[in-house]
Amino acid sequence: MKLLLVRISGVAALVAIVMVTGVSMRDSHAQALLGNNVGAQESTMRGVLATLQSVDASLKTMRLALRLGPIGPRGLPQPIDVTVRSMPSTDLCAGDLGKNNIAISQTASTRLVQGISGSLIRVCYAAIVAGAAEIVSVTEGTGTTCGTGTAALTGSTTAANGESYAANGGISRGNGAGTVTLTRTRGDDLCLAQNTSSRVSGNLVYVQAP
Numbered sequence: 001m002k003l004l005l006v007r008i009s010g011v012a013a014l015v016a017i018v019m020v021t022g023v024s025m026r027d028s029h030a031q032a033l034l035g036n037n038v039g040a041q042e043s044t045m046r047g048v049l050a051t052l053q054s055v056d057a058s059l060k061t062m063r064l065a066l067r068l069g070p071i072g073p074r075g076l077p078q079p080i081d082v083t084v085r086s087m088p089s090t091d092l093c094a095g096d097l098g099k100n101n102i103a104i105s106q107t108a109s110t111r112l113v114q115g116i117s118g119s120l121i122r123v124c125y126a127a128i129v130a131g132a133a134e135i136v137s138v139t140e141g142t143g144t145t146c147g148t149g150t151a152a153l154t155g156s157t158t159a160a161n162g163e164s165y166a167a168n169g170g171i172s173r174g175n176g177a178g179t180v181t182l183t184r185t186r187g188d189d190l191c192l193a194q195n196t197s198s199r200v201s202g203n204l205v206y207v208q209a210p
Contacts, residue, residue: 129170137162
């Protein structure tokens with residue numbers, strides 16, 4: 001008698017195939033019966049083996065599909081797309097909801113937007129032009145000229161150290177679809193400070209929200 005152990009790619013099956021050799025029996029009928037039984041058992045075991053091979057092949061296909069993704073048009077697995085895509089924008093300047101517009105025309109430091117408790121001011125677009133040479137800064141703080149708790153968003157808290165514009169010169173920042181700059185303290189006002197008394201004009205688009 002021989003015992004055959006078959007291992008099929010991770011699926012273990014014990015297949016016992018009885019091989020009868022050297023059997024000496026006087027009863028030919030008994031020999032025929034024994035031969036038929038052994039043949040039937042061997043046939044059954046071979047059927048089990050074929051089934052296990054089929055299952056193992058299916059498992060291989062499944063494992064390959066899980067690693068490589070769906071089957072392509074040519075019958076080959078397609079690689080899984082693992083490209084990291086950016087999340088949808090949460091910038092409040094990206095939409096129109098809540099946007100405000102203010103015209104700028106001043107000859108001295110001025111509060112452009114008064115703060116709201118618990119909210120920040122996000123600048124979506126700013127255009128500033130000086131009629132004559134001028135130094136300006138965008139600041140935050142409280143009071144009519146953000147004089148209390150002053151912090152610079154652009155330029156400096158020192159008037160003479162801000163952004164210098166030549167006559168009829170200035171800046172244009174942003175396109176309204178994204179935040180250009182924002183206050184850092186909730187409830188702060190937004191101001192445009194200037195060093196001298198030249199005319200400064202322009203436009204500001206902003207969102208005020210928590």
